[in-house]
Amino acid sequence: MSDRIRIARALCIFFMTFVHVQPGIAENVYDRDAGFFDIVYFILTRLVGLSSVSLLSIVSGFFIVSSLHKSGSLAIYRSKVKTLVVPLVAWNLLMLGLLGLYGLLSGKWQDWPEFTPLGLGNAIFALTGWPLVVPLWFLRDLFVCCLLSPVLHVALTRTPIATILALVALTLFGEDFYLLQRPQLLLFFGLGMWLRLAAADEAKIDRIARPLAFGLIAMAAIFLTIRVERVLLAEMDETLRLTLDTLLRVTMAAGFWWATEAIRRSPLAEPLMRFEPYAFFLFCSHAILFNFGGIIFRRFFGNYGSDLFPITFFALPCLAAIAAIVGLQIISRSNLLLFLFNAGHRVSTLNRSAREQTA
Numbered sequence: 001m002s003d004r005i006r007i008a009r010a011l012c013i014f015f016m017t018f019v020h021v022q023p024g025i026a027e028n029v030y031d032r033d034a035g036f037f038d039i040v041y042f043i044l045t046r047l048v049g050l051s052s053v054s055l056l057s058i059v060s061g062f063f064i065v066s067s068l069h070k071s072g073s074l075a076i077y078r079s080k081v082k083t084l085v086v087p088l089v090a091w092n093l094l095m096l097g098l099l100g101l102y103g104l105l106s107g108k109w110q111d112w113p114e115f116t117p118l119g120l121g122n123a124i125f126a127l128t129g130w131p132l133v134v135p136l137w138f139l140r141d142l143f144v145c146c147l148l149s150p151v152l153h154v155a156l157t158r159t160p161i162a163t164i165l166a167l168v169a170l171t172l173f174g175e176d177f178y179l180l181q182r183p184q185l186l187l188f189f190g191l192g193m194w195l196r197l198a199a200a201d202e203a204k205i206d207r208i209a210r211p212l213a214f215g216l217i218a219m220a221a222i223f224l225t226i227r228v229e230r231v232l233l234a235e236m237d238e239t240l241r242l243t244l245d246t247l248l249r250v251t252m253a254a255g256f257w258w259a260t261e262a263i264r265r266s267p268l269a270e271p272l273m274r275f276e277p278y279a280f281f282l283f284c285s286h287a288i289l290f291n292f293g294g295i296i297f298r299r300f301f302g303n304y305g306s307d308l309f310p311i312t313f314f315a316l317p318c319l320a321a322i323a324a325i326v327g328l329q330i331i332s333r334s335n336l337l338l339f340l341f342n343a344g345h346r347v348s349t350l351n352r353s354a355r356e357q358t359a
Contacts, residue, residue, distance in 0.1 A: 023304030061192025
């Protein structure tokens with residue numbers, strides 16, 4: 001099952017990057033007549049990209065149960081500060097420095113945070129709003145989930161159904177509590193813990209995922225209809241929107257998991273598993289590349305709606321993946337940089353790998 005999890009991490013994080021390719025226009029890109037590229041864009045951003053983190057949350061919850069049993073709560077807290085909080089702070093501080101440099105060179109300071117305790121707290125720690133590197137809200141929320149994992153463990157052991165229902169209620173009505181930027185994350189994290197506590201093996205998980213993966217067909221059809229009919233999700237009833245979004249994410253997680261079995265038996269398995277050690281670095285770095293690289297790309301290929309914008313849309317995620325490999329190879333020579341920007345995880349340098357293959 002570890003191979004499938006590695007494949008899932010690589011796939012989910014790569015597809016998630018499409019969400020953060022900036023369109024360069026102020027209006028809602030979904031409030032337009034849907035041509036071929038508009039549908040492709042909707043599928044890769046709204047259906048696949050935004051929903052991909054749900055499986056990552058389930059996997060995190062699945063693995064933390066064994067960590068609780070082996071190491072205990074305090075050891076987990078120390079570990080998660082290193083692997084979640086430190087990268088959250090380091091990447092946001094890097095972004096702050098880059099925005100300052102860009103502001104000095106261009107005179108444009110629109111993305112510069114408000115220099116108040118709350119403004120800086122949000123920019124660096126995502127306390128009540130989005131951080132400077134927007135995707136890193138996931139690290140903030142995952143850290144909160146890990147802090148709550150001992151309580152969840154007890155609750156899911158004693159009253160699993162009631163606990164899951166409480167997490168569903170938090171998903172639907174908990175956005176104003178500021179406990180999580182995305183309350184859904186705790187639901188998926190809890191589902192992962194529940195699977196582990198139920199001693200679900202690979203075969204059992206596959207049996208659960210299969211019908212849900214088929215349910216993805218229905219959810220995709222609903223969302224595509226919403227897009228074609230230009231029904232704006234932001235203008236829907238809040239509870240209905242969250243319900244549909246949660247059902248999409250549940251079925252998409254199952255779909256991704258089901259797909260990993262087919263991929264594991266295909267030629268794609270080896271390159272995806274070789275890329276997986278770079279996936280976290282890609283997750284943390286891609287939005288910074290998109291923020292500054294997108295300025296250049298949109299100057300040549302236009303904003304969303306331009307005939308050439310698809311070049312930007314498909315090129316930036318591929319460049320981000322390449323940059324993650326190169327960047328992580330570079331910082332692998334420094335323990336401090338690895339600690340700050342890759343949760344301390346080392347990868348073999350290309351030179352070392354070549355020597356090992358020769359030997």
